[in-house]
Amino acid sequence: MTSSSLPTHARVVIVGGGMAGLSCAAALAKRGVSDVVLLEARTLAHAGASSYGETRMFREMYSDPVLCRLAQEANRLWREEESQAGEQLRETHGLLFYGESWDEETIEGSIPGARRVMDDQGIPYEALNAEQIADRFPLKPKADFTGLFEPTAGAVRSDKVVAHWIRSARNAGHQLIEHTSVQQLDADGGGVTLENGHHIAADQLVVACGIWSQLLLAPLGLAPKLEVWPMLWAHYTVDPALADRYPQWFCFQQERGDDGGLYYGFPVLSTTSDGRPRIKCGIDWAPKDLRVAEPNAMVSEPPARLVELLDTFLFNELEGVQERVETVISPYSMTSDVNFVLDRITPQLSLFCGGSGQSFKFAPLIGDSLARLACGEQPGVNLSCWSHKRPAVRA
Numbered sequence: 001m002t003s004s005s006l007p008t009h010a011r012v013v014i015v016g017g018g019m020a021g022l023s024c025a026a027a028l029a030k031r032g033v034s035d036v037v038l039l040e041a042r043t044l045a046h047a048g049a050s051s052y053g054e055t056r057m058f059r060e061m062y063s064d065p066v067l068c069r070l071a072q073e074a075n076r077l078w079r080e081e082e083s084q085a086g087e088q089l090r091e092t093h094g095l096l097f098y099g100e101s102w103d104e105e106t107i108e109g110s111i112p113g114a115r116r117v118m119d120d121q122g123i124p125y126e127a128l129n130a131e132q133i134a135d136r137f138p139l140k141p142k143a144d145f146t147g148l149f150e151p152t153a154g155a156v157r158s159d160k161v162v163a164h165w166i167r168s169a170r171n172a173g174h175q176l177i178e179h180t181s182v183q184q185l186d187a188d189g190g191g192v193t194l195e196n197g198h199h200i201a202a203d204q205l206v207v208a209c210g211i212w213s214q215l216l217l218a219p220l221g222l223a224p225k226l227e228v229w230p231m232l233w234a235h236y237t238v239d240p241a242l243a244d245r246y247p248q249w250f251c252f253q254q255e256r257g258d259d260g261g262l263y264y265g266f267p268v269l270s271t272t273s274d275g276r277p278r279i280k281c282g283i284d285w286a287p288k289d290l291r292v293a294e295p296n297a298m299v300s301e302p303p304a305r306l307v308e309l310l311d312t313f314l315f316n317e318l319e320g321v322q323e324r325v326e327t328v329i330s331p332y333s334m335t336s337d338v339n340f341v342l343d344r345i346t347p348q349l350s351l352f353c354g355g356s357g358q359s360f361k362f363a364p365l366i367g368d369s370l371a372r373l374a375c376g377e378q379p380g381v382n383l384s385c386w387s388h389k390r391p392a393v394r395a
Contacts, residue, residue, distance in 0.1 A: 006198050007175060011035035012374045013192055013202035015182050015216065016209030017044040018051035019158075019360050020352040022165040023367025024206055024374070029172030030084070031371055036174040037200060039192070041181040041212070045162045048300075049210055050330045053233075055266050055280055056360035057248065059095050059153035060123050063105055063113025066385050067339075068121055070365060073381050077364030078156075085164040092154040093267055098133055098147035099252035106262055107338045107356065108284060111252055115148055125150050138242045138319035139249070155248060155266055158360055165367075182209075185216050189349025204374040205349045211295040211333040213353040217345075224341050224393035226354055227291045227334045228298050232306045233282030234327040235272075239320030243268045243277040250284075251317070258305065260285030263313050272325055279321075283310050284357070286332075295331070302327045332357040337392035339385055342366060344373050351388060 012028060014021045017040030025038050045051040058075065062068040082089050101111045118125050128147035133139055141147070169176055181195040191201040207213050217223035238246065246267045253261030265281035272278055283306055292298050307327060314321045335341065335354040340362075344350045350373040352359075352366055359366060369379035 007037055007200055009201045010037040011203045012206060013200055014038040014206045014208060015192065016040065016207065017176065017178065018049050018208070018210055019045070019363050020208035020366055020370065021206070022162060022169065023363045024208060024370040025169040025174050025176070026165040027367040027371035028374065029168045029174065031375060033375065034173040036169070038169065038174060038176045039180050039182055040176070040178045043178050044166060044176065050332055050355060050357065051158070051162065051360070052330065054157065054159040055269055056156040056158045057095065057153070058090060058156050058361040059150055061095060061097060061114045061125070061148065061150045061153060062117055063109030065117050065120065068117050070362065070381065074362045074365040077368060081364050087160065089161050089164065090154055090156050091269065092152060093248060094149055094151045095153035096133070096137070096147055096149050096247045096249040097252065098128070098141055098249060099145050100254055101146055102254060106252060108250055108262060111146060111148060123150065124152065137247045138245050140317050140319065153248065155269060156360060161363065182216060185220060185349070187220055189346045202348070206370050206374055207349065208352045208370065210353060210355065211331045213351065214295060222345050223395055224354065224388050225336070225395045226393070227293060228295050229286035229291050229332045229334050230299050230329045231282065231286060231332045231357055232302055232310060232327070232329055233280060234310060234324050235278045235280055236314060236324050237272060237276045237278050237322045238268065239322065240277055242320040246279055258287060259309055263310070278325060281310065281314055298331055300329065302329050335393050339392070341388050341393055342369055342383055342386040343388040345388055350374060354393065
């Protein structure tokens, strides 16, 4: 798009075409707001950002009761989203937390903590021992492992969701402009200047460009304190005879040497191009020496040692795993308390960042909250845990 064809003003300008930006655009469309411009430096939900891929988890199994309640609200909004889309955007097949139990919280919580919260809030689950886990699933738990199975959890089909948001926004007349980089934000949040020098004024500005938010906010002194973690995930083909038995799972193990111990996986939800069933699995930590403050300093290729650790875990701890067929590094923007930042930063500027690899399950809540802020309202639920003023993210 040439400068002459670019808009000069919009009611809402959104910077970033990933999960947060697109869900905000779709939520604004639902509210009847049509004068919206979304700017994406590359392509919508591109492979170099954290919204790429076909699946994400949804659950209510949290060690933090506040996050548990927010997940319940997000699931209510997911049901509305599916009704509007006219199609199923999630698959409910349950989620297994299993592994070691110890009195320390990880970035995904813990088995004892999740059990306490689910008991307190009346969320249904099954408690399983190692023998029961091995009988039910093609997993090889150690004898002292325990498990919790949440039957109402499952997978968000993130590829379908992104397509739904794009349709919703475009049907509302929004301009979703790709391959257009923002050079800087106005000091008051009243607009943006693009790399080609073109300026777009905005009544309200929403910054939702993930790890790159820091580069735009830092010159204004508004950047929260974040780290960028390169997170590894991959697809593996599996034995067709076991294809319908793989659960969605998260394995908790204590850190040992350079093995962070936290792994996750999905059931078979897709196949390779030649029809072989595959599962998506990943590592839920990043070594300290790979964590960076500068977004563009993150490694872009999967580190060999992390690939080795993931391979070793899957080939030894799951039955029927055959071949790794795709390997991906996704950038996670991490706060020190592993909570998001979603807040109004100035009267005209709202921000979402610090997704910490967990934000897609909250996507309808994130989009609705950003849309409300852009319309001069407050979020529909208490989001003080995501405040930009909390000590954990003050730069």
